[in-house]
Amino acid sequence: MKLYVNIARAVIEALDLIFGQGKYADKVIEKVLKQNPKWGARDRRFIAETTYDIVRWYRLLQTLTDTPSNDYWSMLGCWCILHNVPLPDWEEFQHLKPEKIQQRLEKFKQIRRIYESVPDWLDTLGEQELGSRWDSELHALNEEAEVVLRTNTLKTSARALKALLLEDNVETATLAEAPDALVLERRQNVFRLPAFKQGLFEVQDAASQLIAPFMRLEPGMRVIDACAGAGGKTLHIASLLQNKGRILAMDTEEWKLDELKKRARRAEASNIETRVIESSKTVKRLEKSADRLLLDVPCSGLGVLKRNPDAKWKLSPEFVQNVRELQQHIINDYCEMLKPGGLMVYSTCSIMPSENEEQVKKFLATQNGRFDLLEEAHAWPSGGFDGFYMALLRRLS
């Protein structure tokens, strides 16, 4: 791969927007790629992948070049050296010495927070919460995420979808642990495919696809998805209910529920109603109304850094503490929507016990035996996909 100046400038512009202006990486890349419709698929892929990779390795690249934190040209040059991309003879790269960078790389191998490129507070938190497991999980969180599709079984089967995608030269593999999942063999834009427009699949990580089946759903049930967002898991629930029964998708953000409605129409999921949570009354009115309740609560997102590497630079210990308090509030108040005998799943895309099993323990301790824990499961980033936690609880009275 040869680095061209307009491609390099696009990467630098994206990095400046992400770090300098605090914008989200996925939105920035979308915007930068839109600016030049003439770029071919290879150039687009290079810009997107290189930007993400520099975001992922930001601290390491900055340390290796020993330059200010906004010297994105030096980081790009260093990235080229480490990836054997020939360094163009440009003024911006003149000060970079490949041997010196390699020597510094060796030196920093011993310092995990630099070599694995995380802020100090996050490395300390990970070690405190996960002990020796943090090493392997942190390493896995620096890998590039797989692209995984979830078959919409309201309209097709995984087998039929796999064959259809192949006709469009999209090769996929099946997964034993997630029967509706298809993993892309090669990263590509799947949103332009006719199968997507026809609602035959959604993009959803394999670990995230474990949550809805964990709810022990049966067609005909009354289900509440209380933190539904744009409906990734709501749509999976609809697919498992086979459009029989009712789903109430709730969130505090109306725009997310609007997006959910669009996706539901595309998927032909006809049994989803949405409701914005405006105050505690919205929840109170639904007391004892659900056979199944999903609490896919707001979290730090520390299980999905493969997908959102910029989050590690934007998160703070204060944010994580606030989100833990919100989780405890949600589980304590929202559990009342469940009928006695009903089942509730508490889930996060975090790998930190303080957002997961410790929250469930705290909740159970306040309930005087009204709930019991039936099962817990973890999906770890080192397993190849995102990090998730799920707990299945039963309301006894």
Ligand SMILES: C[S@@+](CC[C@H](N)C(=O)[O-])C[C@H]1O[C@@H](n2cnc3c(N)ncnc32)[C@H](O)[C@@H]1O
């Ligand atoms: C982890 S995300 C949900 C992702 C979604 N379930 C999916 O599968 O796509 C958590 C959601 O909780 C919502 N949220 C934040 N505070 C809330 C609250 N107090 N009650 C309900 N939802 C809340 C956020 O807007 C966000 O959409």
